[in-house]
Amino acid sequence: DFYITIVDPHRAGDEISYYPGEVNVRLADLIIVNKVDTASKESIEKVEENVRRINPEAKILRAESPVTMEGEDIAGKKALVIEDGPTLTHGGMKFGAGIVAAKNAGVEIIDPRPYAEGSIKKAFEKYPHLKDVLPALGYGEKQIEELEKTINRAECDVVISATPINIQRVVNVNKPIVRVKYGMGEEAAKRLEEILTSKF
Template sequence: MSERIVVMGAAGRDFHDYVAALRDDPDRRVVAFTRAPGQNFGETDAGGYEAFPAELTPDGRGSIPIVSEADLEDAIAEHDAGTVLFAYSDVAHEDVMHAASRALAAGADFGMLGPDSVQLDVDVPVVAVNAVRTGCGKSAVARAFADELDARGFDVAVVREPMPYGDLAEKRVERFADASDLDGLTVEEREEYADHVAAGHAVYAGVDYRAVFDRASDEADVLVWDGGNNELAFARPDHHLVLVDALRPEHGERYHPGEANLRRADAVLVTKENAASDAQIEAATDSAARLAPTDAPIHHADSVVRADDPDAIAGRDALVVEDGPTLTHGGTSHGAGYAAARDAGAASILDPEPHAVGQIADVFASYDHLDRVLPAMGYSEAQLADLEATIDAVDPDVVVAGTPVDLDAVVDVDAPVVRARYEIECRDATPASLLDAGLGGALDF
């Protein structure tokens, strides 16, 4: 009899592990997925699915149920599962072991699949940008790499970690190349893709990453993996750059799989040093030196915030709207919007929490570390409507948007919106030198 497996996930790495290592293994059968709580808040409303579709399973297997993680023990018993595999990211080590304890108490084995089992081989060079936590600045570095490769005349495509809301079979392979391709997506999907698309780089994502990488490598000479959260790369990288946040220096050894990323890094980039204290920078650098391979160089960078129109912020009462996942399961209290409002001389930064309505009020109740910032939550039409209503209820003079999404395109609010963006400025390297040091002869074709 095949080993019967429940995979714990969040509609991302879990599906990839299934496709890459479990789907075609006759000795192992996935009998259920669990949906993670707390990650991607509101996903249940937006996902609209209760099963992994039969179209993406072997002939005759049928669909695979997706149940709440709260029902893990019931799923083990109902499906006679002997193994639980943990397959999602940006999770504290302690929480991983709480999940293990639940599986063990229910009588199941507990484990996770490693990179050698699930990283796919791709026919073109792959540079992977990963991090120890959400919100370290991966996408800014990935964009810089893509820009540099494009300037050298390479056809480049970006591959993102999945956010497959809606019909999973229909989203088996997704490609986003212009603004119209983003129509109908959730705010969280737009946050992952919009800046790459605006820079002229096609972005691939989906559910079946064997097919995703096949399609992307048909189009491009070089692929840039922009790892969502702190997820392991889904392809075997030719160069693996891992970011460490100087403002959260201890997180490199407290979160899964961020520590694994750091221990597998070809090079490390400590970011946000312009906003950190000397002690924080030293702690982040020391952590990287202890955990990363001894031959992995450690580089240093500032994360510079620029507002599109700082004069529109100066002297005004501002509401700050930030990237949702960075604030929620990323655990940060502020982002680019807050820094831009402060630096531009806003008269005040307004507190949205007393004005929050509906599901946005639920977000504040779930994440009590938030301080005068509004997460850009929009996993469903109802949640997006609550976001819009909350902004109008605050009644700011100006909205400062630190989310990659063009907020004006997804909500209709009375106040003008000024966008703010992070840019990475390396202190001791350039995107070109980081690429050349890592990829070397892989780009000589």
């Protein structure tokens, strides 16, 4: 077996602070530090320092994480950005791939807070660091309905979805949705292939 763990320098310190993240770092043969193209040098170095402290035997591979967007050119349009709910709320992130993609695409990012319904509105109150992004909360029929209403009420031309699942499977919305994903930079992907080839 060859154990690979990915760590996020945008959340430096989480890799040694939370279960199962810390366990995954301790067990890993290879640690991929992703998002090095958008994280600060200090955060990248902090993550690597933490990894070396608890797992000095692991190899470390830095990887850029380019963001790709499916669909049409949306430059100049008003966009509602939706990101993974837990990442934004108790995960503490202010943004993710959706915001990165929106900025790269040249859209006008709208503030989702005025359109928030029910528990979504309460999430904005509980997590005041969220301003330009809608957390995809949908832990039951009622919350999915509130998410759908929030999206449909939003005054925008397009929805940029950076959720792990295809949000169109759970909500019916009245505007086009473009999906966003992280990838791995070519150089890191090539190096990863070399590492795996040498092991197997």
